[in-house]
Amino acid sequence: MLTFAHPWLLILLPLPWLLRRLLPPRRANRAAIRVPFGDRLRRISGGEKSAATVERSARHFVVPLLLWIILLAALARPQWLEPPITKQQPTRDLLLLVDLSGSMKQEDFTNAEGKTVDRLTAVKEVLGDFLEHREGDRVGLVVFGDAAFLQAPFSTDLSLSRRLLDETVIGMAGPRTAFGDAIGLGIAQFDASEAPAKTIIALTDGNDTASQVPPVEAARIAGQRGIRIHTVAIGDPTTAGEEKLDEATLKATAKAANGSYFFAADRKALAGIYEELDRIETREIKVVSHRPLRDLFPWLLLAALAVSFLDKAVATWRASRGVESPASVSGTVRVHPLSGKLEVSG
Numbered sequence: 102m103l104t105f106a107h108p109w110l111l112i113l114l115p116l117p118w119l120l121r122r123l124l125p126p127r128r129a130n131r132a133a134i135r136v137p138f139g140d141r142l143r144r145i146s147g148g149e150k151s152a153a154t155v156e157r158s159a160r161h162f163v164v165p166l167l168l169w170i171i172l173l174a175a176l177a178r179p180q181w182l183e184p185p186i187t188k189q190q191p192t193r194d195l196l197l198l199v200d201l202s203g204s205m206k207q208e209d210f211t212n213a214e215g216k217t218v219d220r221l222t223a224v225k226e227v228l229g230d231f232l233e234h235r236e237g238d239r240v241g242l243v244v245f246g247d248a249a250f251l252q253a254p255f256s257t258d259l260s261l262s263r264r265l266l267d268e269t270v271i272g273m274a275g276p277r278t279a280f281g282d283a284i285g286l287g288i289a290q291f292d293a294s295e296a297p298a299k300t301i302i303a304l305t306d307g308n309d310t311a312s313q314v315p316p317v318e319a320a321r322i323a324g325q326r327g328i329r330i331h332t333v334a335i336g337d338p339t340t341a342g343e344e345k346l347d348e349a350t351l352k353a354t355a356k357a358a359n360g361s362y363f364f365a366a367d368r369k370a371l372a373g374i375y376e377e378l379d380r381i382e383t384r385e386i387k388v389v390s391h392r393p394l395r396d397l398f399p400w401l402l403l404a405a406l407a408v409s410f411l412d413k414a415v416a417t418w419r420a421s422r423g424v425e426s427p428a429s430v431s432g433t434v435r436v437h438p439l440s441g442k443l444e445v446s447g
Contacts, residue, residue: 103397106178117169164412168405175401183393193298194255196241196290197262199224200285201269201307203276204336207306211367220335221271223368224304225260228264231375241290242266246281247275255290280305281312284319284330284354291328299328301358306336308347316350320357330358333374335365369410 187235201221210223218226232240240262242253253265284301291299301323309316320330332351348364357360363378365371 110177137338171401171405175398179397181395185392193238194294194296195238196287196301198243198303201244201246201274202278204306205271232263237446242289244274245279248287249283262376279309279311280309281314281319283315285314286322288330301330304333316354320354324358329360333363373381
């Protein structure tokens with residue numbers, strides 16, 4: 102779309118005509134001689150305009166007018182407005198904490214096809230569907246067992262996060278559960294975050310057995326930094342030993358970080374939890390639009406230069422051919438060698 106940066110300059114278009122009408126004509130003093138046959142001289146020299154004279158006068162009027170229009174349009178700075186370029190800016194950083202301890206081997210979940218699968222496989226399947234609906238968020242992934250590891254840094258590439266999640270296997274981080282250390286590592290990932298909303302979703306089926314920092318204490322620090330933690334408990338609450346489900350700690354962790362606690366006993370409940378999280382963690386996608394501008398005034402200046410050059414070239418060519426020379430006037434004036442009188446012939 103064509104637009105002008107300074108369209109108000111176009112009101113100056115009739116300025117040359119106004120100056121010609123309002124200002125007095127320029128007076129020039131020329132040497133003259135009075136002769137009795139002045140009328141005949143005027144008729145011969147200019148009283149009757151030739152076709153070449155009319156053409157020259159028209160060109161001397163049209164070319165300056167054209168140059169004025171072009172230069173004035175260039176001063177108005179015409180610009181071509183390109184189609185808008187839109188970019189989505191993430192408004193939330195979402196970090197997933199996934200438990201890879203040995204207890205995730207328990208095959209007490211069913212997949213979408215009705216087959217019995219282990220807990221981690223069910224988590225991958227449902228969590229993958231959850232990620233597909235997180236457009237506008239930056240998603241990161243931390244896995245933990247004996248220690249916590251960053252599996253995927255924050256990225257808007259949700260397919261990358263899902264692929265890295267699918268590559269995780271049970272026990273790759275050790276058999277025990279360092280839940281508190283995973284929260285601590287997650288907090289560190291938000292240090293460079295400028296997103297207005299920061300959320301951690303932790304999925305675990307066991308109690309903390311290997312952390313240096315208690316989960317509730319780590320969650321309290323997260324809450325002070327504006328990071329919300331939702332905990333999702335996976336497993337059987339009746340189990341004992343290291344594989345038991347510590348619901349009290351998971352509830353206290355979520356409460357300390359202004360989050361929510363969920364319990365997933367099977368795949369259907371797990372899918373419902375993600376629907377609830379999707380409702381709680383509403384997404385506000387900020388779209389930034391930019392329309393590039395391409396200046397066109399250099400082309401107008403080039404056109405004005407071409408018109409001026411062409412006009413000078415035509416005038417030079419016509420002068421060299423004698424088209425506009427005084428010899429085209431029918432009749433001559435000469436001085437009589439004896440009497441010294443002017444004689445007109447023609």
